Amino acid sequence: MKVSGYSGILGRPGMALASAAVLTVLCGCTVQPPGGDDAKGRSPVHVDLPDSTTPGGTAGTTTAGTPAPAPSAVETVPPHIVFTRGDTGTGVRELQARLRQVAWLFDGPTGTYDDLTAQAVKGFQGKRGLPRTGETDAVTWRRLVRMTHEPGKWELYLMGGQPAAAPDPRCLTGRVLCISKTSRTLRxxxxxxxxxxxxxxxGAQYTPTREGVFHVYWKSRHHVSTLYHSSMPYAMFFSGGQAVHYSYDFAARGYAGGSHGCVNVRDEAAIADLFAQVRSGDKVVVYW
Structure with a gap:
């Protein structure tokens, strides 16, 4: 074989290796990016390697019939789980508040990743073509965040559970029901x-709960309001007809409703325990 311009080289003894290299370049078997190796120092890309995967072929096979390389670590690592069943805390509360914004959750926020939350996450995932795991992975969380706004304190604590405000100085002596309107908590x-x-x-706008220092003057375990004909279990009266008592409506609707001036409690077990401890004459402080 004679290649114009290289006949002298090819004809010399001991130059077979050099001639093969020259032929390779001339025949184009190696794809060389302009200017040699690319900007990151990678070697030229060889397009005629015998073990390269056939484009459009079946995964796991190669043109030479040898097994394909194992998937990379990036492909095999499962998605990062942000929240899952049983988790609790302010992060879960934010997740629930955001799910409420897009109408996938109607309960809470409670701060506990329960079955209702998992079902809401499943629905959200399925609607957007994501795996319906019920767990909030990083992809699900990012998608939800893009579709919602950062929830405010009202949204986060719609069903209660917010941190209690610092106690009023008048609460620091004796036996006291210390009630903060700012944090909506009772200590x-x-x-x-x-x-x-x-x-x-x-209480609502036109029937507000009075503020000040009072005392429990009457306890009524199974009380029913004679004015509104509504149930007021575990009632502890402290000012006229206003009392601290359990509220079925508060337990069901959260802060979406209001009382006629009473201090409503939504946790029945908690107020049952409180009712057993409080005595007539104990102080009640209602403050902002």
Whole structure:
């Protein structure tokens, strides 16, 4: 074989290796990017390697019939899970608030990743073509965040559970029901020590809960309002007809509703325990 311009080289003894290299370049078997190796220092790309995967072929086979390389670590690592069943905390509360914004969750926020939350996440995932796992992975979380706004405090604590405000100085001595309108919480305190804390709801605009210092003057376990004919279990009266009591409506609707001036509690177990401890004459402080 004679290649114009290279006949002298090809005809010399001992130059077979050099001639093969020259032929390779001339025949185009190697794809060389302009200017040699690319900007990151990678070697030229060889397009005629015998073990390269056939484009459009079946995954796991190669043109030479040898097994394809194992998937990379990026392909095999499962998606990062942000929240899952049983998780609790403010992060879960934000997830639930955002799910409420897009009408996939109607309960809460409670701060606990329960079955209702998992079902809401499944629905959200399925609607957007994501795997319906019920777990909030990074992809699901990013998609939800893009579709919603950052929830405010009202949205985060629609069903209660917010941190209690610092106790009023008038709550620091004796036995006191210390009730903050700012944080919407009730602290049961004895000699400055908080025994228990619970979420509460107050009166509506035209029937506000009175503020000040009062005392429990009557307890009624199965009380029914004679004015509104509504049930007021575990009622502890402190000012006229206003009392601290359990509210079925608060338990069901959260802060979407309001009372006629009473201090509503949504946790029945908590107020049942409180009712057993509070005595007539104990102080009640309602403050902002």
């Amino acid at each position: 049961w305190m004895i000699d400055g020590r908080t025994v228990s804390t619970m979420s509460v709801r107050f």
